[in-house]
Amino acid sequence: MRLLLVEDDIALRDGLQQALTGQGFAVNAISTGQQALAVARAGDCDTVILDLGLPDIDGLSVLKQLRQKWPRMPVLILTARDGIEDRIKGLDYGADDYLVKPFAAPELFARLRVIERRLGTASSHLIRCGEVELDSTSMQVSVADNTVSLSRREYVLLKELMESAGRIKTREQLEASLYSWGEEVASNALEVHISNLRKKLPTDFIRTVRGVGYSISRP
Amino acid sequence: MRLLLVEDDIALRDGLQQALTGQGFAVNAISTGQQALAVARAGDCDTVILDLGLPDIDGLSVLKQLRQKWPRMPVLILTARDGIEDRIKGLDYGADDYLVKPFAAPELFARLRVIERRLGTASSHLIRCGEVELDSTSMQVSVADNTVSLSRREYVLLKELMESAGRIKTREQLEASLYSWGEEVASNALEVHISNLRKKLPTDFIRTVRGVGYSISRP
DNA sequence: TTTGTCCTTAAGATTAATTTAAGTTTGCTA
């Protein structure tokens, strides 16, 4: 899943970006409402994490405009104030969930997973395709009940493919969910990961669709 | 589906053309309003993707003229300006949908698929003709429940034929959906693909209509 | 600092798809 993180506190932003990346999300982090609107307008993300205390535009107004353009894009708001007022307004304006700062990272992860599931991007914590089982809570994968250890990129790739089993994921889609902005890769990294992944999975589990991308058959 | 992409920014045009081709669309890419009108007048496409910021003629005027000639041809407009005015005018002039630049490629794909479905050019998931079943989501084809593997050209060809089962597809139509401009083939590539396709399908599944083209019988 | 894991690059190997070209067959028409 591709996240847009809007947070002006540099320390928090960097920390979150790192933590979220570690959880397998592709994160674009920016710091102003202006940027947020520009990016979101491009539709280049699946979920927005929005700090309400932004320097330029009021967070709530950003939220409002987001909603107009993308009525269904999940937005999770962060607020430093414990004033209930903002939260209520936020939910009124269509935010899906909120977190009060300071919060524990795992809680954020958990809520994102809830959103992910609701989005239908992910069916549940557990996805199973044939012998292969993927648990997004523990980030563990097993083949015929034997745990296999995957690297982060391998995990993300497999998750994306399994979540849309029966459909084709284009190279572009896969790369987008692997990399945030500014860190796109120029070479065949994707293919290398696929290659390494295949060594750990049943034969022919990942099908190559020449000229398009990859896919996994429906369970 | 055959697209006419009108975009003067070379980088964007080439990028889009490539991406769209990868998605199985046949794309003619051109850069001026003049050309757009010339091509569209020939009726040589199913959907137009039109950048409003063209160098020669105003995009809106192109749109207007297109509409006069082809009232029902879907037009999707691209606009760099976030001024609402242009978009509204565009929709007034009969555009079917719009995207504000910059946009994410998958979004464009999604909207094109919506148009495709509405057009009835419709590759709505599953098409079945007798024993042969084609799933456009996974780009898989099966004959009597056995998956057969087709190359990209073979797949496109079969899809075109099955989508208009019961009607005849002319050689020209088939070649048009296989090739974009400037890459037409001089020789009998089409026949070769048909030949190879036939080896993988039931006998007499694809009928030759001498001097015209090919067809598949209604399911 | 050292160690090990993970990731990206790059190059070469491999596989597959596509086109070309040539020879053959088929069906129509005069």
Add this chain to the structure above:
DNA sequence: TAGCAAACTTAAATTAATCTTAAGGACAAA
């Protein structure tokens, strides 16, 4: 039915996409 054009088949040549491997760098844990 002879002759012609269209369509078919095959195989070789060409082009393209993907796979694999290995080397080197970045990073984090020990």
